[in-house]
Amino acid sequence: MSGTHAETVAYVADTQYDPEPAPSSSTGPIAWMRESLFSSWTNAGLTILCIALIAWIVPAILEWAVFQSVWNAKSLSECREIIATRFGEGAHGACWAVINERFGQLLYGFYPADLRWRPDTAALLLVVALVPILFRTMRPLVYAMAGLIAVKVVFAIAWTLMGDDGMDFLLSPTTFVALVVGGLAFVFGSEAVKSKWLYFTLAYPLIAYFLLWGGLIFEPVRSSLFGGFLLTMIIGVTGIAGSLPIGILLALGRQSRLPVLKMVCVTFIEFIRGVPLITLLFVASTLLNYFLPPGTNFDLILRVLIMVTLFASAYMAEVVRGGLAALPRGQYEAADTLGLTYWQGMRLIILPQALKISIPGIVNTFIGLFKDTTLVAVIGLLDPLGLTNPIRSDANWNGIVWELYGFIALLFFICCWSMSRYSMLLEKRLRASDRR
Amino acid sequence: MANVAHSEASVPPAVMEVSDEIAIDISGMNKWYGDFHVLKNIDLTVYKGERIVVCGPSGSGKSTLIRCINALEKHQKGKIVVDGIELTSDLKKIDEIRRDVGMVFQHFNLFPHLTILENCTLAPIWVKKMPKKEANEIAMTYLSRVKIPEQANKYPGQLSGGQQQRVAIARALCMSPNVMLFDEPTSALDPEMIKEVLDVMVDLAQTGMTMICVTHEMGFARQVANRVVFMDQGQIVESNAPEPFFTNPQHERTKLFLSQILAH
Numbered sequence: 001m002s003g004t005h006a007e008t009v010a011y012v013a014d015t016q017y018d019p020e021p022a023p024s025s026s027t028g029p030i031a032w033m034r035e036s037l038f039s040s041w042t043n044a045g046l047t048i049l050c051i052a053l054i055a056w057i058v059p060a061i062l063e064w065a066v067f068q069s070v071w072n073a074k075s076l077s078e079c080r081e082i083i084a085t086r087f088g089e090g091a092h093g094a095c096w097a098v099i100n101e102r103f104g105q106l107l108y109g110f111y112p113a114d115l116r117w118r119p120d121t122a123a124l125l126l127v128v129a130l131v132p133i134l135f136r137t138m139r140p141l142v143y144a145m146a147g148l149i150a151v152k153v154v155f156a157i158a159w160t161l162m163g164d165d166g167m168d169f170l171l172s173p174t175t176f177v178a179l180v181v182g183g184l185a186f187v188f189g190s191e192a193v194k195s196k197w198l199y200f201t202l203a204y205p206l207i208a209y210f211l212l213w214g215g216l217i218f219e220p221v222r223s224s225l226f227g228g229f230l231l232t233m234i235i236g237v238t239g240i241a242g243s244l245p246i247g248i249l250l251a252l253g254r255q256s257r258l259p260v261l262k263m264v265c266v267t268f269i270e271f272i273r274g275v276p277l278i279t280l281l282f283v284a285s286t287l288l289n290y291f292l293p294p295g296t297n298f299d300l301i302l303r304v305l306i307m308v309t310l311f312a313s314a315y316m317a318e319v320v321r322g323g324l325a326a327l328p329r330g331q332y333e334a335a336d337t338l339g340l341t342y343w344q345g346m347r348l349i350i351l352p353q354a355l356k357i358s359i360p361g362i363v364n365t366f367i368g369l370f371k372d373t374t375l376v377a378v379i380g381l382l383d384p385l386g387l388t389n390p391i392r393s394d395a396n397w398n399g400i401v402w403e404l405y406g407f408i409a410l411l412f413f414i415c416c417w418s419m420s421r422y423s424m425l426l427e428k429r430l431r432a433s434d435r436r
Numbered sequence: 437m438a439n440v441a442h443s444e445a446s447v448p449p450a451v452m453e454v455s456d457e458i459a460i461d462i463s464g465m466n467k468w469y470g471d472f473h474v475l476k477n478i479d480l481t482v483y484k485g486e487r488i489v490v491c492g493p494s495g496s497g498k499s500t501l502i503r504c505i506n507a508l509e510k511h512q513k514g515k516i517v518v519d520g521i522e523l524t525s526d527l528k529k530i531d532e533i534r535r536d537v538g539m540v541f542q543h544f545n546l547f548p549h550l551t552i553l554e555n556c557t558l559a560p561i562w563v564k565k566m567p568k569k570e571a572n573e574i575a576m577t578y579l580s581r582v583k584i585p586e587q588a589n590k591y592p593g594q595l596s597g598g599q600q601q602r603v604a605i606a607r608a609l610c611m612s613p614n615v616m617l618f619d620e621p622t623s624a625l626d627p628e629m630i631k632e633v634l635d636v637m638v639d640l641a642q643t644g645m646t647m648i649c650v651t652h653e654m655g656f657a658r659q660v661a662n663r664v665v666f667m668d669q670g671q672i673v674e675s676n677a678p679e680p681f682f683t684n685p686q687h688e689r690t691k692l693f694l695s696q697i698l699a700h
Contacts, residue, residue: 330545333508338559338611339535348558352549430549 065406068093071100075396098397099407105391106407109227109382115219119230120174122211124148126237128181129204132197134422138189145182149175205241213299223301227382229411234301235308235383236370236415242309243369244362247316248355252346254321265317272314277375280307285379304376312369319365323358324350356430363423367416384408454662455484458517459615459646460505465514467497467504474500476671478514484614487647489657489678492667493693498650501667502617505648506537519614535563538608542620544600546592552579552603553588556610563611571610578606582636598629602636609640616640618649652697658682666690 025031038044068087073079079095087093099106108116131141156170188196212234214220226234253265272280284303292298327350335345355362377386388404391397460482467475474497482488490498503509505516507523507530516523518533547555556575560566566574579585582602584595592600601621608616618637622630634656641647641660651657657664657678664681666674666689674681674690682698685691 328543328545330541330543331547334541334545334547336508337506337534337537337539338607339531339563340559341531344562348562349547353547356549 064092065094069096070094071096073097074101076398076400094403094406095400096403096407098391098400098403102387102391105228106384106387107229109230109387110225111221111227111230112225115221117173118211118214118218118221120172121177122208123233124174124177124181125204125207125211126233128185128197129201131185132194132201134426136194137191138185138194138197141185142182142189145178145185148178149182205238223299226301228384228387231301231376231381231383232370232373232412235305235373235376238305239308239312239369239373240366242305243312243316243365246309246313248320248351250313250317251320251324254317255324269314269317272311273318277308277311277372278378280311281375281379283307301381304379304381308369308373311372312365315365315368316362319358319361320354322361323354323356326357327354356427359423359427359430363419367419370416370419371412384411454486457484458482459484459486459519460648461515461517462505463515465504465511465516467500467509467511467513474670475504475511476669478672480665480672480675482615482646482648484646485644486663487641487645487661488649488663488665489661490648490650490665490667491652491654491657491693492673496667497670498667499619502539502619502648502650505615505617506534506539508539535611536613537615537617538611538613539617540601540604540608540619540621542623544592544597544604544624546600546604546607548592551589551591552584552595555592555603556607559607559611575606575610578609579603581609581639582606583632596629597625598632601625601629601633605633605636605640615646615648618647618651620650620652622651622653654682654697666693668693 037047068083068091070079070082070093073082073095074097076095076098079093079097083091083093083095104113104116108119111119127144128141131138131144134140152170152175156167159165159169160167210216210218212221212226212230213223250265250269253261254269256262256265281304284307285300288298288303331349331353332345335349340348374383374385376383380386382390385408388408391404392400458481460480462478462480465475465478466473478501480488480501490501492498500509504511505518505523510525511523519536521529521533521536523529523533546552547558550558553572553575556578557568557571560571560574561568576585576588579588582605584599584602584606587595587599587603592603595603605616605621621637622633625633630653634653637647637649637656638660647660649656649661661678663675664678665672666681666685666687668689674685674687676686681690682694685694
């Protein structure tokens with residue numbers, strides 16, 4: 001009867017229990033396996049089945065893609081001969097030689113080889129422009145540039161040892177830009193001065209335009225030579241960067257109390273969403289010429305950029321509208337009662353919260369847009385998919401399928417997967433500072 | 437009535453004097469939601485330093501009434517004048533009035549993505565263009581007055597309901613308003629936390645702040661109000677000083693209401 005005072009009250013606690021650790025059978029890897037993999041006979045069976053499947057498939061894929069693959073050959077038939085002599089008759093191996101030979105084309109299209117340092121530099125500066133938006137300090141830029149230079153050094157040494165000219169590769173303009181930018185980020189990279197880097201981000205579109213199209217001090221390059229992954233990046237990045245702000249404005253316009261503004265926004269969104277992207281691309285490539293004054297030569301890629309951006313904006317507007325609608329009315333009212341103007345309230349109170357809610361949808365739209373860039377192949381632009389046809393109709397590579405599409409798929413997967421991972425990181429970071 | 441007498445003794449009457457300057461003047465004000473007539477011919481004059489408690493059954497229009505004062509709701513007929521500025525659809529005047537009138541909501545409506553301190557300094561910095569350092573100092577003063585300066589760097593989600601409501605009061609005070617509106621500030625709180633919020637409101641009343649409170653806390657009404665307004669079905673039914681209002685209600689509807697809320 002210790003702890004109770006039976007005569008006066010039913011029960012009164014007279015000590016506070018000390019917290020104890022959870023039983024060891026409910027924590028640790030063994031408990032995790034028991035709970036997640038073998039919780040019942042059915043689950044145990046499924047687990048074993050899946051392990052067996054993985055054990056069967058993964059070695060086969062590795063054998064094809066890595067162990068029995070060929071990197072140096074002049075044609076598909078040469079590849080097959082090499083595989084047959086090395087691994088025996090009937091062996092299946094990947095012929096990566098096609099990627100090896102057409103690597104430059106798949107990345108840059110027909111961009112002049114001696115000017116390819118310009119798209120390289122533009123890509124590098126894109127990283128510089130993105131880091132201040134995506135991260136809290138400039139530290140990631142230092143790591144990225146250090147990593148890039150390290151990789152370049154390793155490749156340069158390897159190529160020099162193999163008898164190629166590796167020094168040329170190391171002493172390219174991108175290395176110097178990387179050194180300068182990485183150094184600047186190392187010295188001026190703290191959270192306090194990070195915002196200054198955003199001025200560069202603002203100027204980036206112009207810088208990238210002159211690097212890619214030429215002009216000013218650079219030799220002009222016709223945009224019909226653009227192609228490969230370069231084209232994917234130009235369209236994807238412009239679409240992503242343009243669609244978010246335009247989408248936000250459209251979403252706000254759709255919520256507006258001004259009837260004309262609201263009607264314009266609703267009409268735009270519903271029209272664009274109701275039409276396939278291919279149709280808009282055909283309009284950009286052919287129909288638009290009829291509306292422009294005769295003789296004007298409006299760059300086809302710029303026309304495509306505008307169409308893709310507008311298309312993505314309409315989707316973005318609806319995603320952002322979902323976020324705006326999810327906010328409690330009290331947030332709008334609190335912003336109003338404090339005397340904030342409409343734009344102050346939106347910028348400081350409403351949008352930070354609404355966009356946070358919308359992150360999964362926004363990134364979803366970004367990824368969809370990035371993959372939709374392959375549709376430009378239909379109007380004759382040579383993005384990676386558009387390049388597969390000329391490559392496959394080359395007599396040397398006639399019949400190649402898996403290697404080419406697999407490589408392109410890998411490029412896209414890396415980009416889309418990074419976006420997805422970053423968005424998860426961002427959500428986690430924002431959640432940490434905002435526990436409701 | 438013993439506890440009422442005690443509470444009144446704790447409040448020095450000299451501080452709670454009412455001036456004869458008008459803070460808010462509402463005359464012949466009407467409002468409709470669609471066809472539904474929510475507010476009917478409201479006449480209410482509030483003098484500087486007055487503490488007015490508005491009570492009444494739910495749906496009687498009391499929240500709508502105070503939300504009309506800072507234009508969260510638009511009135512369709514009649515006149516509302518706040519500190520000499522008439523409330524029209526002119527956005528500039530609405531903003532001017534909102535800067536002058538603080539509001540505290542039932543559900544706090546703190547900004548969850550900002551820290552407590554940022555919640556308090558946001559409006560002074562952006563609306564009053566105050567330097568950040570000065571805004572921080574003012575915010576800390578008010579957070580000390582509502583007795584939670586140590587929470588300044590936390591986020592609203594990490595605070596209890598009572599603490600959040602006190603932050604909401606501090607946030608409104610940081611704009612140094614002339615009038616404070618309270619829309620059922622304790623209705624969403626656990627019983628244990630109601631007192632900490634009411635204590636802050638009593639303190640505020642003692643500084644001479646003009647206050648209009650929609651509340652069902654009759655103890656608070658007795659202690660600090662100098663007028664109690666009873667509303668039913670969109671109109672003011674009875675308005676009187678708290679002592680006669682509670683001991684000698686005139687209107688049948690008031691008697692019924694008081695018997696119901698004071699019974700338990």
